[in-house]
Amino acid sequence: MRISNSWSASEMCQRRAEGSHWRRHSSAPCGGYLRQHRHQAASFPSFFQPSHLQCESYQQSRFASFFCRRAADPVSGETLSSGTKTILCDISGEARDGEIMAVMGASGSGKSTLIDALANRMAKGSVKGSVKLNGEELESRLLKVISAYVMQDDLLFPMLTVEETLMFAAEFRLPRTLSKSKKKLRVQALIDQLGLRNATKTVIGDEGHRGVSGGERRRVSIGIDIIHDPILLFLDEPTSGLDSTSAYMVVKVLQRIAQSGSIVIMSIHQPSYRIMGLLDRMIFLSRGKTVYSGPPSNLPFFFSDFGHPIPDSENRTEFALDLIRELEGSPGGTKSLVEFNKSWQALERDDQINSPAANGSNLSLKEAISASISRGKLVSGATPSNGSTSMIPTFTNPSWFEFAVLSKRSFTNTRRMPELSACDWPQ
Numbered sequence: 001m002r003i004s005n006s007w008s009a010s011e012m013c014q015r016r017a018e019g020s021h022w023r024r025h026s027s028a029p030c031g032g033y034l035r036q037h038r039h040q041a042a043s044f045p046s047f048f049q050p051s052h053l054q055c056e057s058y059q060q061s062r063f064a065s066f067f068c069r070r071a072a073d074p075v076s077g078e079t080l081s082s083g084t085k086t087i088l089c090d091i092s093g094e095a096r097d098g099e100i101m102a103v104m105g106a107s108g109s110g111k112s113t114l115i116d117a118l119a120n121r122m123a124k125g126s127v128k129g130s131v132k133l134n135g136e137e138l139e140s141r142l143l144k145v146i147s148a149y150v151m152q153d154d155l156l157f158p159m160l161t162v163e164e165t166l167m168f169a170a171e172f173r174l175p176r177t178l179s180k181s182k183k184k185l186r187v188q189a190l191i192d193q194l195g196l197r198n199a200t201k202t203v204i205g206d207e208g209h210r211g212v213s214g215g216e217r218r219r220v221s222i223g224i225d226i227i228h229d230p231i232l233l234f235l236d237e238p239t240s241g242l243d244s245t246s247a248y249m250v251v252k253v254l255q256r257i258a259q260s261g262s263i264v265i266m267s268i269h270q271p272s273y274r275i276m277g278l279l280d281r282m283i284f285l286s287r288g289k290t291v292y293s294g295p296p297s298n299l300p301f302f303f304s305d306f307g308h309p310i311p312d313s314e315n316r317t318e319f320a321l322d323l324i325r326e327l328e329g330s331p332g333g334t335k336s337l338v339e340f341n342k343s344w345q346a347l348e349r350d351d352q353i354n355s356p357a358a359n360g361s362n363l364s365l366k367e368a369i370s371a372s373i374s375r376g377k378l379v380s381g382a383t384p385s386n387g388s389t390s391m392i393p394t395f396t397n398p399s400w401f402e403f404a405v406l407s408k409r410s411f412t413n414t415r416r417m418p419e420l421s422a423c424d425w426p427q
């Protein structure tokens with residue numbers, strides 16, 4: 001995947017960033033690794049040089065995601081001369097299919113903003129640039145088709161059972177040309193994947209009606225958005241408001257989803273030690289900037305080289321977040337950690353350049369999506385033979401059909417409300 005952001009002269013002068021050129025090479029069937037080659041103008045320090053970001057992704061048989069976005073909006077971050085503020089600055093990372101990428105940081109660090117930017121859910125005009133996968137620009141239309149976004153809050157109909165909720169989602173999201181028996185099979189397979197078999201016939205419930213637990217509600221919310229088996233899955237703090245056991249179960253479900261061939265990118269506030277063991281890659285943010293990017297296993301080495309070794313008795317993420325908060329309150333802020341992360345990543349790239357796994361082949365976006373469809377991803381009626389990006393419809397069903405499904409769902413929920421039990425509803 002390639003991502004490139006082109007800026008006008010005025011925008012370039014507003015941002016202090018070094019010109020960068022990333023290249024990701026395949027080292028295994030499930031993905032590759034990241035390299036960055038820096039090009040610096042001799043007359044400028046690298047951090048003053050106007051930037052042009054370009055990212056390339058190479059892989060053999062798996063669909064990959066690599067991202068880098070910036071945004072300027074008067075919300076948070078560094079104030080610019082024009083009166084706007086930078087909320088995300090020079091953030092880069094790598095997410096492979098079969099793995100979970102976690103975006104972490106303190107409140108206000110830009111976690112949710114980054115997830116929204118990657119999922120193309122930012123307000124028009126607040127984000128500039130382009131996102132490219134495997135060298136081809138990813139249009140918003142196609143991103144909507146191959147991805148799913150799970151919000152932080154659960155918005156479910158309380159009087160529908162778990163099975164009914166997922167079945168209505170299947171009717172709405174899957175092609176109407178797909179037989180009802182196949183839709184039921186997809187729902188049953190998803191129930192097992194989500195670990196909801198024992199709650200199949202239980203109503204969702206709400207504050208006034210007893211139903212499933214909070215963790216089960218969250219898994220149902222995830223199930224609604226992945227009923228079509230998307231290639232990319234974005235989640236905004238899926239463990240928020242859950243106890244440690246429920247949060248672990250949710251991330252365990254996300255691990256199974258990733259292992260089925262999806263790319264999972266989520267924001268998370270402060271994972272427990274058990275959840276840490278389920279994460280494959282992580283990015284730590286501080287005020288919209290990257291202070292660490294890599295696998296969890298490298299955290300002890302990273303902070304040890306930075307001069308703050310992690311004690312064996314402490315949770316790695318808690319230590320990292322506490323240190324980041326401490327630095328944010330210091331006069332110099334996290335600038336030293338941001339610069340150290342750049343140096344650390346440069347050393348990592350030097351090691352990777354000498355790796356024998358540096359050679360790899362690339363797939364076009366069409367080939368990558370077709371390969372994912374051939375492995376059973378993206379239940380949209382497409383097949384490996386017609387898996388072209390142009391053959392994937394933007395909307396699976398016509399509007400009148402969607403209206404009928406939504407009306408039936410609303411009517412079913414309403415007629416079961418105890419407050420309306422005195423009414424003589426048809427059965």
